[in-house]
Amino acid sequence: MSGQAEDLLQSEAEPVIEAGAVIEMAQPIDAARLKNILETALLTTQEPLSLAELKKLSDAPVENNLVENLLEQLAQECAGRGVELNRVANGWRFRARPEMQAYLDRLNPQKPPRYSRAVMETLAIIAYRQPVTRGDIEEIRGVAVSAQILKTLEARGWIDVIGTRDTPGKPSLYATTKQLLDDLNLRSLQELPPLEEMNSLIEQGEQAPMP
Amino acid sequence: MSGQAEDLLQSEAEPVIEAGAVIEMAQPIDAARLKNILETALLTTQEPLSLAELKKLSDAPVENNLVENLLEQLAQECAGRGVELNRVANGWRFRARPEMQAYLDRLNPQKPPRYSRAVMETLAIIAYRQPVTRGDIEEIRGVAVSAQILKTLEARGWIDVIGTRDTPGKPSLYATTKQLLDDLNLRSLQELPPLEEMNSLIEQGEQAPMP
């Protein structure tokens, strides 16, 4: 490993720096080189690097001032570029300028997140059985339904509380909203897949197609 | 339909399809700005970006040539810096030069494990003899190959099953992935170290074609 690194270094035109090599005393700090190393470290790390950490990158002991100067230089060199070097609470870090995000989003065909099965089943029950209480949903699903699930769907604007049932505890009654229909590109709930058809699907094959 | 296609063709050089907006002349591509955006995208993404992806970063349709020129410029601008822009199997990406590793290790002492000889020999056989079955690998190594070894390489994303051999038991055929090439900073299998010329005896038709 280290032998290999050495080989690589030797074949470079640049002067050789050996990891952990003892630097001759009183060797002047090569500021340009240190700046290079600082930049590389900051470019490869997403978390901010503190001054103390950055100082570790120098082979010879180095003043805070010098490191900070180099960092300022690096920051200035970012003028007009898509990234900038910021000083934040925990240290220094590069980040992409916010106006670049629109472009970078084009690259991120991140798979859209998916709702959990619990969320989808809850939504399905509310859609097909509205208005329902949380208790109703739990009865059909056979398991507890966390408040978080209902909150998620409410925050999305897909369900809301349209009243309470007149039973002990006065549970809220949930129904789906027009927003859900819009988002599903439906004109009315009746355009949801009919339940009977699904029933037959289940009956035919023992193995239900699971989501 | 065809009218629409025509419109699209006519406005080819135009930036965006704004309903009703009449854009007079073909807007020239701002190369400096595009280079900026390309650089930012590459700096913020660890995975290599393909030319097709990079072209999406331009507001107006752009030639491969132009993008490649800009990438070459970016690569050249890295001269003397601690990072470099490389072309690998899956596209373009920045990396820190290996000679920086000794410094970066000071900040982040955890290193991925070095793989055992068994793992590396298995990988080598898959790389140079692909596609191969587990049986093929065992035949060459002269020992059983544990499922764990193959799993390790699969989990790392370096090999995958590309089919089965049509023999009893239908053994899986393993091959290396582009990810392996990316991780070794290579563009293609041909950039792997050439196999050692063994004595001519072995080459009497036994030698598998080299990838």
Add this chain to the structure above:
Amino acid sequence: MNTLTQPIAPIPGVRIHGEPLLEMPQDLYIPPDALEVVLETFQGPLDLLLYLIRKHNLDVLDIPMAQLTRQYMAYIEMMQRNRLELAAEYLLMAAVLIEIKSRMLLPRPPKASEEESTEDPRAELMRRLLEYEQMKLAAQKLNALPQVGRDFELVQVLIERTVGQRLPDVAVEDLRQAWLALLARAKQNAHHKVRREELSVREQMTRVLRQLRHGEFEAFENLFDAGDGIAQLVVTFIAILELSKETLVEITQTETLGNIYVRASRRLTAE
């Protein structure tokens, strides 16, 4: 005393080149208790054979079988002596070596059966050794290539995605799948009756309840939209009856044939 110094004394009966076992290749001699480690350093019988061949500068293409077999057997014996669990491949290889050696002792048959029997019995072993060695070297070179994370790092500058994170997309198909899953489970549990139900009624129930949300009485006829077709009006009527049945609404009529009023169940709206 003498018996306790056994590691220093030559292991009886095991001789290589006429030398006691202790004189085995220097770097290969290991105290018996460390043998396990050595065994692990070999990737198998081919690796061990290659070591013995390379160590003694033997030509793979012209392996002196007697010598090689003797060394190999000594090694195996040493492993067994120390009761190390010996992989079957090592023993198999011993058998192969002995077989080759014995075949070489036999007089070569005349050229009668061309191909097969005139072939040097060592050929197959040589082929395997060379092929293994080739891959072994390739593995070393492969391992020497700079590897991401180990020998170099990738650049990754932070990009803050401040704008609201992407919300999951849901399609009708997802709802259908969710319901199918519920059905499948209900079927297993057997006690859930999934009745056939008119969604339109449910939809109207929701609409009416929404309309009554203010808690005040609403004229019965206001709950209907005259623009709806007859079928829709019937559905709305059924919805109101269903709501009443579920005590979600109160229906009152102060006088016979007078106006009918509907409101959300009183206790229901009083918080």
